[in-house]
Structures are given as C-alpha cells and as structure tokens.
Amino acid sequence: MSGASxxxxxxxxxxxxIGGTNNTITDHARYFKRxxxxxxxxxxxxxxxxxxxxxxxxxRIQRLPVLSRYKWRWFAARAQRHIDQHGYDFVAGHGHHxxxxxxxxxxxxxxxHEVLHxxxxxxxxxxxxxxxxxxxxxxxRLCICNSKLMRNDLSQRYGxxxxxxxxxYPGYRPEKFSRCDRDRYRSAVREELGCDEGTTLIGLITSxxxxxxxxxxxxxxxxxxxNRQRQSSMLLVLGKQASASYFIAExxxxxxxxRMRFVPxxxxxxxxxxxxxxxxxxxRIEEFGQVVQEAFACGVPVVTSKRVGATELLPKNLxxxxxxxxxxxxxxxxxxxxxxxxxxxxxxxxxxxxxxCCNTAExxxxxxxxxxxxxxxxxxxDS
Numbered sequence: 001m002s003g004a005s006x007x008x009x010x011x012x013x014x015x016x017x018i019g020g021t022n023n024t025i026t027d028h029a030r031y032f033k034r035x036x037x038x039x040x041x042x043x044x045x046x047x048x049x050x051x052x053x054x055x056x057x058x059x060r061i062q063r064l065p066v067l068s069r070y071k072w073r074w075f076a077a078r079a080q081r082h083i084d085q086h087g088y089d090f091v092a093g094h095g096h097h098x099x100x101x102x103x104x105x106x107x108x109x110x111x112x113h114e115v116l117h118x119x120x121x122x123x124x125x126x127x128x129x130x131x132x133x134x135x136x137x138x139x140x141r142l143c144i145c146n147s148k149l150m151r152n153d154l155s156q157r158y159g160x161x162x163x164x165x166x167x168x169y170p171g172y173r174p175e176k177f178s179r180c181d182r183d184r185y186r187s188a189v190r191e192e193l194g195c196d197e198g199t200t201l202i203g204l205i206t207s208x209x210x211x212x213x214x215x216x217x218x219x220x221x222x223x224x225x226x227n228r229q230r231q232s233s234m235l236l237v238l239g240k241q242a243s244a245s246y247f248i249a250e251x252x253x254x255x256x257x258x259r260m261r262f263v264p265x266x267x268x269x270x271x272x273x274x275x276x277x278x279x280x281x282x283x284r285i286e287e288f289g290q291v292v293q294e295a296f297a298c299g300v301p302v303v304t305s306k307r308v309g310a311t312e313l314l315p316k317n318l319x320x321x322x323x324x325x326x327x328x329x330x331x332x333x334x335x336x337x338x339x340x341x342x343x344x345x346x347x348x349x350x351x352x353x354x355x356x357c358c359n360t361a362e363x364x365x366x367x368x369x370x371x372x373x374x375x376x377x378x379x380x381x382d383s
Contacts, residue, residue, distance in 0.1 A: 006379060007038045009083055012094040013061070013075045015043030016050025019207045020290030021106045024170050025094065027361045028368065029055040035379070040088070042079050042097075069125040072096070076130045090377045093140065095131055101375045103140035104368075105131075108153045108287055115285040115307075116212060135160065141375040144168050144368065146288040147309025166371055169313060171364030172293050172356065179299035179353060182274045189275035193261050195234050200339050202303075203236035203276040205269050205291050210239065214282035214326050215247050221282065221331035223254040229339050235260040238272055273298040277345065278338050282326035283308050293359070296352035301345045303334040313355050318348065 012025055029039045039056025046058035059082065064074040079097040093100030095107070109128040113121035123129040134140065135158040143165050145151040151165045187197075195201050202222070206213045215237065222235055235256070237247070241264050251257040263272065269291070273279070279295035281304045286292075292310040295302050304311060305326040311319055323330040338345050373379070 005036050005038060006089040006377065007040070007087075008032055008090045008092065008377075009040045009042055009086070009088040010056075010092045010094075011042040011079045011083065011097045011100070013044045013072075013079075013096045015041050016045045016048050016058075020170060020288070021094070022050070023173070023290070024361070024364065026051075026055050027171075027173075028092070028365055031365045031369075032056070037379070040086075042082060044075055072125070072127045072130050090372065092372070093134075095127070095134065098130070098134055098137065099139040101140070101377065102142050102144060102372055103134060104144040104146075105150060105154065106146060106287065108150055108157075108285075110157060111153045112212065112285045112287075142166060142371055144371055146170055148312055149307075149309045150287045168364060168367045168371065169310070169359055170288055170290055170293070171359055171361040172290065172297050174297065174357075174360050176270050177273065177294045177297040179297070179349075181270065182299065185271045185274040189271050193234070193236060193263075193275065195261075195275070198232070200229075200233040200277045201236060201275055202233055202278045202280055202335065203238065203272060204280050204282075205236075205272055205295075206239045206281075207265060207291075208240040208243070210237075210243055210247055212284055213239075213286070214284050214331075216250060217282040217284075217326050217328050217331055218280050219247065219250055219254055219256065219260075220328035221280075221335060222259075223256050224328060224332040225336060225339070229336065230256065230259055233259065233339060236263065236272065236276070237261070238263045238265060238269065240265050269294070270298065273300055276300045278303060278335065280304070280331065280335070281308060282331045284326065286310070293356055296349075296356045299349040299353055301338055301348040301352065303331055303338065305330070313359060315351055315355055318351060 010029055014022055029041055032039050033054055033056055040059050041051055041056050042059045044061050044063055046060050051058040061075050061078045064071050076097045083091055091100040093103045095105055110121050121128055123132055145165050145167050148167055151167050154160055155162050155165055204218055244262055251260050273295055279300045279302045281292050281302055286308040288309040292302055292308055305323045307325050311322060
C-alpha cells in the first residue's frame with residue numbers, strides 16, 4: 001500500500017457545530033492530518049471558528065439566501081459540484097451530499113419520524129430527501145452504520161446488502177470522559193446547582209431535541225416517584241434553552257418544577273456527568289446516543305431502553321434487562337430501583353465502564369480507516 005499523501009474530502013453541513021457527529025468528524029480529520037494527508041472539510045458552518053488548522057482546510061458552502069426549505073438540496077448540490085471539480089483521492093460523506101467512497105450515516109430520519117409521529121415522513125425539502133437519493137443512486141461503496149439498530153433499518157428500508165453496512169460504534173474521548181476526574185468536578189458542579197452530597201442527582205444531558213430524547217417521558221416518570229424520593233433527589237436537564245419553555249411548563253403542571261434545574265448546553269458536558277448519580281436518557285429513538293456512552297465512561301449508570309443504539313455496547317445481562325421502548329412507568333421503575341440502591345448503581349457503573357473502555361475515538365478511527373481502505377483509500381496500515 002502506498003504511503004504517499006492523499007487528498008481527502010470530508011463533507012458534512014454542520015462541521016464546526018456542537019454534537020457527537022461533529023466530534024467524530026473533526027477527530028477523524030485530525031488523525032488524517034497527523035498521518036500527513038491533505039484534508040478539506042466541506043461544510044456550511046466552517047467559518048464560525050469550529051475548524052482549526054490541525055483538522056485541515058475549511059471549505060465553506062455559502063448558505064441559500066432565501067427559501068430555507070431548500071437548504072439541504074442547496075448544500076448537497078454545491079458540495080457535490082465542489083467535489084467533482086477538485087478530483088479528491090477519497091471522499092468521506094456523512095449523508096449531506098450525493099456521491100462518496102464511504103458514506104457514514106448518523107440518523108435514520110424515516111424511522112425517527114415514524115416513531116415520533118406515528119406516520120410516514122414526507123421527505124420533500126428535508127435531509128431525508130438527500131438520503132433517499134444517495135441510496136436510490138447507490139452513491140457509495142460501503143456505508144458505515146453507528147449501530148445495529150441503524151443497520152437493520154437501512155437494510156430493510158433501502159434493500160442494501162448487509163455486507164455493505166458495517167457497524168462501527170462512535171468512540172468517546174477518554175481524555176475528557178473518565179471516572180478518574182469525578183473528584184475534580186463533582187463537588188464544585190453540585191454546589192453550582194444547589195445540590196448537596198446527600199441528594200441523588202438525576203440528569204438528562206443532550207445537545208437538543210427534547211421530544212426525541214424523551215424529556216416529557218422523564219418528567220412524568222420522575223413525577224411518579226414516591227414523594228420522599230423526589231424530595232431527596234434533583235433533576236438536571238442540560239441542553240439548548242430555545243425549546244425548554246414547554247417542558248418547564250409541564251414540570252410546573254406535574255408539581256416537580258422545584259426539583260428541576262435547566263442548564264444551557266456546554267462544550268464541557270463532562271463536568272456535569274461527574275456530578276450525576278444517575279443519567280437518564282429515555283429517548284423515543286436514538287440511532288446511537290454518544291451522551292449515553294460518555295455517561296458509561298464517567299461511571300454513571302444510565303436509565304434508558306433498547307431504542308438507544310449505544311445500549312448495544314452493554315453486557316448481555318444489562319441489555320436484556322432494558323425495556324424495548326421507554327415509557328413513564330418503566331423509566332420511573334428504573335429510577336426507583338437505582339435511587340434506593342447505591343450499591344447497585346456502583347455495580348452497574350463498573351460493568352458499563354468495562355464495556356466501553358476500549359471503544360475510544362482512536363479505536364473508532366482505526367476501524368473506520370479499515371473500511372476506507374476496503375473502499376479504495378490507498379494508504380498503509382502503519383501510516
């Protein structure tokens with residue numbers, strides 16, 4: 001295999017934004033740069049400061065000045081035109097343009113809409129329209145799925161041979177998410193929240209989309225706890241504040257607003273993981289769910305369901321014990337059990353750490369590189 005420098009394009013409209021997908025993409029870009037390759041990061045937000053020279057060169061696709069409902073078509077067409085004009089050795093796509101050597105998918109938009117809204121999605125003007133065209137035109141050699149949940153949906157929905165759908169779980173950053181840092185952050189963050197050490201702190205940490213992540217399910221599940229459990233606990237919700245008002249009103253209606261704290265999303269979520277005793281992630285559907293893995297890595301037990309792809313990392317006994325889908329009743333039951341039993345919380349946390357400790361960002365890149373090489377990226381394994 002050749003060790004010569006390659007010109008690699010990575011296309012994703014949100015490069016430079018906050019979120020697990022963006023972190024994975026920028027990690028991969030840094031790895032390729034360190035290996036001596038040229039990397040172009042093609043996105044619509046690359047000018048906002050989230051792309052640094054150690055990742056590669058920022059290539060901005062200007063946003064559509066009018067008719068935002070066409071934003072996905074606009075980006076896909078112009079990103080594809082740029083790629084076609086520049087003759088890259090390898091193109092890594094993330095579902096936002098049409099043709100690439102390897103496609104990495106991060107969302108099952110049709111499945112999510114069916115779960116969340118109970119009916120079929122009209123893809124016109126949405127990102128799902130781009131996904132549908134990619135699969136209709138067979139615009140990839142291999143497609144990396146971030147969970148078996150995703151692989152099964154894509155195979156059934158688009159008729160793709162399962163051999164072309166390798167599963168690679170996103171990796172976490174062990175330098176940021178480690179139980180070793182618990183003492184460093186725990187007391188200070190709990191003090192910020194007005195939470196003493198005798199209070200059980202339960203948290204939902206997300207980049208946004210509270211309905212998909214099941215915040216209402218969590219609120220109802222928490223409200224169903226015995227009064228003494230609510231009085232000895234606190235509920236933290238960390239995420240974007242723009243859509244929080246509905247859920248704050250819901251908490252008031254349930255009589256639990258005094259037990260809840262909303263915190264804006266942050267670039268340092270690890271501080272809050274270490275303050276938690278229990279992480280709650282009752283997502284109605286989550287193709288992977290990086291925050292769940294990060295909670296595992298920080299040694300925090302997670303209340304969730306099999307609808308979250310990251311739970312596939314769990315040992316069989318913990319995975320089998322999860323409900324198939326989240327409800328207020330089964331989330332409340334999980335919370336009740338863990339609030340009552342600190343020893344069980346610690347035992348579960350130990351098992352979770354053991355399962356994810358090797359699933360790092362480095363491991364993810366190496367597995368991804370193997371798939372890239374299968375699809376034609378001619379670089380040496382030892383690069």
